Amino acid sequence: MDSETIRERIIKLLIESSRPLTAYEIALMLSLDPKTGEKEVYEHLKHVAKTVWRRSGGRYALFMEPPRCRNCGYIFKDLREPKKPSKCPRCKSQRIDPPRFKIMER
16 A cells, blocks of 8 residues: 555656646546546645645745647636636637646756
8 A cells, every 4th residue: 555645646746757747647647536536636736836835945846837728829827726727718719728737946
């Protein structure tokens, strides 16, 4: 049995990954439930950001590559928390690339 919590496993994954990952990719890599895993990862990421910052004394941070509309290119820069928007405010398209996450040194 693995003694690491899901949040610890997410932190390890995002530090070791060579590229930013989507919540869906993180859920797959951690073998979370396919139906609820992505939503669960978004909830954990809110806390992961605080934990990483606190534990590293501000040296490391969770970075988010913002979601982007595949239709018109709109970038969702002003998100307050990690999530995949349902539709573009500019063109109303639902073809949205999800945000991607990585933990890096500031």
